[in-house]
Amino acid sequence: MDFNDTPEEAKYRAEVRAWLDKNAVRKADAKDAEQAKTLEELLKRSKAWQAKKAEAGYACITWPKEWGGGGGTTINNVIYGQEESNYAVTGSVFAIGLGMCIPTVMYWGTDEHKARFVKPAVRGDEIWCQLFSEPAGGSDVAGLRTRAEKDGDEWVINGQKVWTSGAHYCDYGIVLVRTDPNVPKHKGLTMFWVDMKSPGVEVRPIKQMSGDANFNEVFFTNVRVKDNQRLGQVGDGWKVALTTLMNERLAVGGSQGNADVAELIKLARETEIDGKPAISNGAVRERIADWYVQAQGLKFTRFRTLTALSKGETPGPESSISKIIAAKKMQDLGSFGMDLQDMGGIIRDRNISPEEGAYTEQWLGAAGYRIAGGTDEILRNIVAERVLGMPSDIRVDKDLPFNQAPKGK
Amino acid sequence: MNFDFSDDQKMLKDQVRKFLSDKSPLSVTRKVLESDQPYEKAVWKGLVDMGLTGTAIPEAYGGLGLGALELCVIAEELGRAVAATPFSSSVYLASEAIKLFGTEKQKETWLPKLAEGSVIGTLALSEGLHAASPRNITTAFANGKINGTKMPVPDGDIADIAVVVVNSGGAGEQAISLAIVDLKGAGITREVLRTIDPTRSQATITFKDATAELMGPAGQGWGQLSRVLDGAAVLFAFEQVGGAEAALEMARDYSLERYAFGRQIGSYQAIKHKLADIYVKKELAKSNAYFGAMMLNDEGAELPEAAAASRLAGNDAYVFAAQESLQTHGGIGYTWEADTQFHYRRAKLLALAIGSSAQWKEKLATRLEAKNAA
Numbered sequence: 001m002d003f004n005d006t007p008e009e010a011k012y013r014a015e016v017r018a019w020l021d022k023n024a025v026r027k028a029d030a031k032d033a034e035q036a037k038t039l040e041e042l043l044k045r046s047k048a049w050q051a052k053k054a055e056a057g058y059a060c061i062t063w064p065k066e067w068g069g070g071g072g073t074t075i076n077n078v079i080y081g082q083e084e085s086n087y088a089v090t091g092s093v094f095a096i097g098l099g100m101c102i103p104t105v106m107y108w109g110t111d112e113h114k115a116r117f118v119k120p121a122v123r124g125d126e127i128w129c130q131l132f133s134e135p136a137g138g139s140d141v142a143g144l145r146t147r148a149e150k151d152g153d154e155w156v157i158n159g160q161k162v163w164t165s166g167a168h169y170c171d172y173g174i175v176l177v178r179t180d181p182n183v184p185k186h187k188g189l190t191m192f193w194v195d196m197k198s199p200g201v202e203v204r205p206i207k208q209m210s211g212d213a214n215f216n217e218v219f220f221t222n223v224r225v226k227d228n229q230r231l232g233q234v235g236d237g238w239k240v241a242l243t244t245l246m247n248e249r250l251a252v253g254g255s256q257g258n259a260d261v262a263e264l265i266k267l268a269r270e271t272e273i274d275g276k277p278a279i280s281n282g283a284v285r286e287r288i289a290d291w292y293v294q295a296q297g298l299k300f301t302r303f304r305t306l307t308a309l310s311k312g313e314t315p316g317p318e319s320s321i322s323k324i325i326a327a328k329k330m331q332d333l334g335s336f337g338m339d340l341q342d343m344g345g346i347i348r349d350r351n352i353s354p355e356e357g358a359y360t361e362q363w364l365g366a367a368g369y370r371i372a373g374g375t376d377e378i379l380r381n382i383v384a385e386r387v388l389g390m391p392s393d394i395r396v397d398k399d400l401p402f403n404q405a406p407k408g409k
Numbered sequence: 410m411n412f413d414f415s416d417d418q419k420m421l422k423d424q425v426r427k428f429l430s431d432k433s434p435l436s437v438t439r440k441v442l443e444s445d446q447p448y449e450k451a452v453w454k455g456l457v458d459m460g461l462t463g464t465a466i467p468e469a470y471g472g473l474g475l476g477a478l479e480l481c482v483i484a485e486e487l488g489r490a491v492a493a494t495p496f497s498s499s500v501y502l503a504s505e506a507i508k509l510f511g512t513e514k515q516k517e518t519w520l521p522k523l524a525e526g527s528v529i530g531t532l533a534l535s536e537g538l539h540a541a542s543p544r545n546i547t548t549a550f551a552n553g554k555i556n557g558t559k560m561p562v563p564d565g566d567i568a569d570i571a572v573v574v575v576n577s578g579g580a581g582e583q584a585i586s587l588a589i590v591d592l593k594g595a596g597i598t599r600e601v602l603r604t605i606d607p608t609r610s611q612a613t614i615t616f617k618d619a620t621a622e623l624m625g626p627a628g629q630g631w632g633q634l635s636r637v638l639d640g641a642a643v644l645f646a647f648e649q650v651g652g653a654e655a656a657l658e659m660a661r662d663y664s665l666e667r668y669a670f671g672r673q674i675g676s677y678q679a680i681k682h683k684l685a686d687i688y689v690k691k692e693l694a695k696s697n698a699y700f701g702a703m704m705l706n707d708e709g710a711e712l713p714e715a716a717a718a719s720r721l722a723g724n725d726a727y728v729f730a731a732q733e734s735l736q737t738h739g740g741i742g743y744t745w746e747a748d749t750q751f752h753y754r755r756a757k758l759l760a761l762a763i764g765s766s767a768q769w770k771e772k773l774a775t776r777l778e779a780k781n782a783a
Binding site (some may be wrong): 001002004005009095115236261262265266279282285286288289290292294295296298299300301303304306307308309311318321324325377379380381383384385387388389390392393394 | 410411412413414478657664665672673675676678680681682684685686688692693694695696697699700702703706712714715717718721722725728767768770771773774777778781
């Protein structure tokens, strides 16, 4: 056992590092003043960086070269990601488009679609969003109600999507709609691509509980799309959506907040319980030990996955446990960091609170992270069904026509 | 990145699994549970014949000269089978302690016999109902003799030799030494203890002017013990991962065959989520144990933290898996005939075997504090 690169991996890593050194600034050397202050600025920089990567073969590393990708392996992609994370650059605005939407277009689109959309997306010229979730369809996405009705060789879309990341700056999106309410819910769906600048598309930011607005609601009012914007057959939308969702776990990422065990130990040294350093308190020490074990378990589970990729094997199901642990740990650790500040733990001010307010921010943010990209509960179902081979839930609406199935408000 | 066992190690694992599923099914462990026999001699003999007792003992001392990684894959299979043998006492504890800290003469005397299984060893640490510390070890060593009582001692009723943690005089940690005692000698009384898991026997051993020999210079025992327990923590963690996996499979299989309210009980989310939680804990334990194995094999700088994390994740995973596996079985799982009890008993036994989670959490916090010194 070792954590070393194979000779080929080491060679690739050295090339990547040399290229990054020439073309980007290391985080350690980046000044605060260099951070993008506005969305426009962020988009401009992201696009310029993405174009540079595409030219060098570091954008969409695993995709074939003829589609603008790098023609590399999954482990190349992992190595590039590890190295790039040390530099002050960002590609987060492209994550959903390139992680989920364009792979769907590549799999289900016509040759014309692929020729038109794939390369501009890889270069960062066009940004994509994913329009699946709805107020009435979250974990049960197939319960969505946005409808599309045929009108000549066009379709007319009406309804509302929700939790759409980046809709306010995206050029295109893929939208899952109901084209037939008279058949059971999974059978009446169809997928289209849509120009986000089309008349009738209205994007409104959602203000989250934390006060931030990272997502949007998107309203469709008589939005017309051509039949040739369809991805897959009419009624095959669910099958198409599964291609997209298969990639979601990768695209949602692994944020665990900025405060972890090392920060907590520091905080426990600086705070007191009953007039003594908090770090000498047994309950505090127990929590530190517990989260260290979890953090290490997550890290080395990732290493097991990387090992499989490095050997060219398919990773085992162990990677499915990560978000279940990570999201809850982020929430609990944030909450406990606030407890250590005692009455002061309620303060949300980066100038006063430790780690620039990381504990409160991750406590607030984790409430969303436990839901995004598969709730804790849905992820447990997935482990039980796909890993342990247990039966899927009984679905009372499975065989009923959608318009006769029980619904809430 | 090569964070996995080698093909040879995986092959060894398969061989051990095949042997144990053949010779040590739960019906064999049950025979030990339902009789006075301290362990299953045929299974022990089979392990010895395969050379496994000498796995990590150097060839110069009659062993196979392999490393900790090989011991880890064996441990996982012993845990899965809930085997009734003194393997952990003799191999993870006694052999490792003598290999690491014995004098040349002690190694020459004992390691070949431990490797060939003609001698069974153990570690005598606990002195009653509290966690051992340098302040409360009272078994006294003086002039080549020891006096005191150890309880519980794993396999203390059948072991031929013991590495005994003794007070050799002085203050604090400097008072503690490790000593080898031939349990066949004079001045030794043993009494079998009644415990929660009769498939692994335990005893009280009383030493009265029994002959003992220090391992190396006096006063280094506490540090030596700490290193031996770190190694054992990793090896027991593999047993726990194997046990947790077996308990999970048992629960999954039962949940698919048992019907209630017209459906398989495995179709209810209450059961699905419970089993998913076992899986999550088991994988976290496995990942921690892998890093522990790597640090143990390489004698890496992070062994103290990695061992503690392996221990804690292993304790948590197996105890949870065993108790929730029994719970999934409902009433039938609480009967004497059911096999769920083997995991329920063994999981708790292992979780206390080399110190409780509370004790190891304190150790880990102390080690992390030192590492993250302000």
